[in-house]
Amino acid sequence: MALAITSSTSIAFSSSSSSSSCTEQGFQLSSTKFPHSDRLHLVSPATLNLSRKRSGSVKALNAEPRRSDTIVPSAATVFAPDVEVKPVEIEDFETLAKDLENASPLEIMDKALQKYGNDIAIAFSGAEDVALIEYAHLTGRPFRVFSLDTGRLNPETYNFFDTVEKHYGIRIEYMFPDSVEVQALVRTKGLFSFYEDGHQECCRVRKVRPLRRALKGLRAWITGQRKDQSPGTRSEVPVVQVDPVFEGMDGGSGSLVKWNPVANVAGNDIWNFLRTMDVPVNSLHTHGYVSIGCEPCTRAVLPGQHEREGRWWWEDAKAKECGLHKGNIKEETVNGDGNSEVHANGSGSDIFNSNDIVSLSRPGMENLLKMEDRKDPWMVVLYAPWCQFCQAMEASYVEFAEKLAGSDMKVGKFRADGDEKAFAHQELHLGSFPTILFFPKHSSRPIKYPSEKRDVDSLMAFVNALR
Secondary structure, eight states, rough: OEEOOOOSSSEEEEEOSSTTTTTTSOOOSSSOEEEEGGGGOOOHHHHHHHHHGGGGSSSOOOOOOOOOOOSSSEEEEEOOSSSOOOOOOOOOOHHHHHHHHTSOOOOOHHHHHHHHGGEEEEEEESSSSHHHHHHHHHTTSOEEEEEEOSOOOHHHHHHHHHHHHHHHHOOOOOOOOOHHHHHHHHHHHHHHHHHHHSSSHHHHIIIIHHHHHHHHHHEEEEEEOOTOOOOOOOOTTTTTEEEEOOTTTTTTTOOEEEETTTTOOOHHHHHHHHHTOOOOOGGGGGGGSOOOBBEEEEBOOTTTTOGHHHHHHHHTGGGOOOOOOOGOOOOEETTHHHHHHEOOOOOOOOOOOOSSSSEEOOOHHHHHHHHOOOOOEEEEEEOOOTTTTHHHHHHHHHHHHHTTTSSSSSSEEOOOOOOOGGHHHSSOOOOSEEEEEEEOTTTTOEEEEEOOOSSSHHHHHHHHHOO
């Protein structure tokens, strides 16, 4: 970025591909000599500081969306000191969120675009949040769209990006990960290290850091978060909030505002809206994909499964965030028996409560593992009561236990979160919640139920095949 300071009252910034003299903390003057045409005329520090302060008071340009390598507007001019500096108005976004709680997504979108103009952009992932672009289009206001290209998206998602651009006559502003960071990660840990040590590191390199760069050029952003997407992490998403994680162009805590126009909209209603408006959608949706991310970390879900279960399926339900919205994750609390849990549904009550299901303690599980010649086979679910996927299978598991009542088959449950999690990982093949294990009569090794189908018939078929 070249910085030209003249003896007049204006400071002009122009972007270029070599911006090594610009840092997140402020602008540094490069020691490189300028050509005669770019000769530097120094001004007093007071004038420079005043010019910087005035940058926040200039009305943003409402330009049409365009393709660029950064979310920072390509040019801006700041004038001083012939215009009176007005104090920055501090807005109460909690009150604004309450006022808009019952507003329609279209009304919320219109409010956001009207308020921030060219300093706000829609974050588009290539999934059902194309609804955001449709709402923005319906307002009639200019709008900007950006997306994170991690380099590992499905081919269908790239085709969808192109379709959306042509349908709305826009250019999506793509953000890419730093090639040096990606190269270091892959060379050090391989292409699929996230299957072994979790997805957070890969997402940090490919998604979070590019997003951080993008948001440094904005005052606000618009996301497709909904409360029903992930009860464990998004159950209290407001329609507008001060972003708790990222910073905007002014820098510092509270410098970025996050708008979530569809926070209160159910997934079915989003899809009804898309069909009604004949909006183009990602072709992966027709193959069972609901929540869509990178190709290695996304898979189709079965009927009845929660949409987020197709993301990072090898990890705990409460970890199913990549870091873009980690400010939503609730702090863990510790209950009376020493087990940590997240009260996503506002209740600390246990699940799988039935007279036909045996609640096993840690010593009980250890004894079950030691038995080499059991009198009866066992089926045991490893669960956490806060996990929405465990909650979703509760009814079928209770019915399954009722069907086997009085037979030679025992049905049990073992709470495997909190202090028991390490034991469950090491000894019980726990990968994610819920994990279902079958303990045969004449074998000390449990057999892990491999299917994502947790209906009664599927569970019975598994048991009958092994009895």
